[in-house]
Amino acid sequence: MVAQVSSSASSPHRYVIIGNGVAGNQAAEGLRERDPDGLITIITNSRMLFYNRYLLPQLFRAHQDWRALLAYPPGHYEKHRIRVLRDCWVTAVDSRKRQVMLAHNEAISYDTLLVATGGRPYLPEELVECRHLIHPFGTYEHALAVRKALPENGSVVMLGGDMIGLDLARTLLDLSYRVILVTHENTFWPHQPVGEERSKFLAILQKMGLEVVDGDAMGGVVAIEKGAAGLPERRVRFRQGGDIYGDIVMSFYGLSPLVEFMMKSGTDIERGLLVGTNLRTSDPHIYAAGDVCQIWSEKDNVYRFYYGHRNVRAMGAVAALNMTGGNEHFSTTQDEALFQNEQGHIDSPFWAYD
Numbered sequence: 280m281v282a283q284v285s286s287s288a289s290s291p292h293r294y295v296i297i298g299n300g301v302a303g304n305q306a307a308e309g310l311r312e313r314d315p316d317g318l319i320t321i322i323t324n325s326r327m328l329f330y331n332r333y334l335l336p337q338l339f340r341a342h343q344d345w346r347a348l349l350a351y352p353p354g355h356y357e358k359h360r361i362r363v364l365r366d367c368w369v370t371a372v373d374s375r376k377r378q379v380m381l382a383h384n385e386a387i388s389y390d391t392l393l394v395a396t397g398g399r400p401y402l403p404e405e406l407v408e409c410r411h412l413i414h415p416f417g418t419y420e421h422a423l424a425v426r427k428a429l430p431e432n433g434s435v436v437m438l439g440g441d442m443i444g445l446d447l448a449r450t451l452l453d454l455s456y457r458v459i460l461v462t463h464e465n466t467f468w469p470h471q472p473v474g475e476e477r478s479k480f481l482a483i484l485q486k487m488g489l490e491v492v493d494g495d496a497m498g499g500v501v502a503i504e505k506g507a508a509g510l511p512e513r514r515v516r517f518r519q520g521g522d523i524y525g526d527i528v529m530s531f532y533g534l535s536p537l538v539e540f541m542m543k544s545g546t547d548i549e550r551g552l553l554v555g556t557n558l559r560t561s562d563p564h565i566y567a568a569g570d571v572c573q574i575w576s577e578k579d580n581v582y583r584f585y586y587g588h589r590n591v592r593a594m595g596a597v598a599a600l601n602m603t604g605g606n607e608h609f610s611t612t613q614d615e616a617l618f619q620n621e622q623g624h625i626d627s628p629f630w631a632y633d
């Protein structure tokens with residue numbers, strides 16, 4: 280048990296958290312518990328308060344509105360005196376002045392900063408030009424747009440797969456949509472089964488009802504176009520010839536960490552923000568937690584990502600402890616192997632929600 284700290288009455292400590300997701304909210308709760316007088320500010324580019332993205336596939340089953348997805352009742356932040364700045368884009372962090380710069384030219388000062396900005400869906404370079412013809416699936420607004428664009432019993436071409444896409448596919452199949460999966464090396468991201476194991480999991484996907492197209496054998500996707508009159512809305516063309524049609528195209532190639540605004544902060548970055556197991560970056564006043572950070576692994580001798588709700592929550596808690604003078608270390612007890620569940624479906628231990 281680590282003792283509570285207290286900001287001095289004359290100058291309460293200023294904690295700023297960039298990101299209103301699982302890691303940021305867990306950290307805010309921990310900070311409030313440990314420092315009753317501290318000033319806690321969460322900054323998010325989202326217009327919504329923290330909602331459960333894991334429930335987004337459920338929007339296809341019941342026409343729930345956003346209120347059903349909120350993780351906390353609306354009074355939560357007021358009760359815990361946590362200020363939330365919504366619809367605010369962080370464009371840079373000035374670590375010398377200890378300021379977070381917002382797109383509308385406001386600067387927010389901090390004593391200790393937590394970066395918990397997660398990741399954005401990764402899109403391979405060759406598909407960037409076709410982005411406007413692809414439906415992303417990361418936010419409530421994205422899910423609504425997909426629901427609107429998809430005709431009853433319509434077809435979805437899913438590029439890649441990844442566990443976010445495969446989770447959505449399960450729901451879509453259940454509701455009698457067609458799901459055509461174009462495989463890619465990230466089909467099971469963040470898992471990377473190879474050889475026989477990958478073939479076994481691809482066979483399970485087929486048994487689940489997905490129509491599996493071997494993307495590699497076709498040379499990969501080369502373009503996405505609008506379908507011709509009388510045909511479905513989208514055409515996916517392969518490098519080695521051949522095409523498939525669908526009502527919508529969605530891409531699921533895993534996530535890449537949202538770190539661009541940290542580039543001039545002087546903190547060490549590889550793909551994500553590099554942190555030790557205490558979640559501190561190379562700047563002693565800046566911490567990172569969640570999908571945005573790569574944590575040093577003594578065992579693997581590399582900085583690596585740790586995904587899944589359980590890991591991300593644990594990171595938020597460790598960051599809060601250390602930002603308030605603790606000396607805790609993140610370690611995972613999370614099982615990391617893909618498996619087949621009792622319904623015969625492919626499942627990921629990362630996707631356990633508790």
Ligand SMILES: Cc1cc2nc3c(=O)[nH]c(=O)nc-3n(C[C@H](O)[C@H](O)[C@H](O)COP(=O)(O)OP(=O)(O)OC[C@H]3O[C@@H](n4cnc5c(N)ncnc54)[C@H](O)[C@@H]3O)c2cc1C
Pocket residue numbers: 297298299300301302303322323324325332333335367368369370395396397398416417418443446537540568569570571586587588589591629630631632
């Ligand atoms: C649709 C979807 C479904 C998923 N389902 C599951 C699941 O069922 N189980 C599971 O374990 N994982 C799931 N994941 C992965 C999961 O999102 C992450 O592991 C976890 O939520 C990461 O939490 P985080 O706090 O690190 O980041 P996030 O939850 O991604 O939060 C990042 C926050 O940072 C904000 N932000 C980013 N950049 C900026 C900026 N420049 N300025 C201001 N704010 C910014 C964002 O608006 C957001 O509030 C899913 C992901 C998606 C996209």
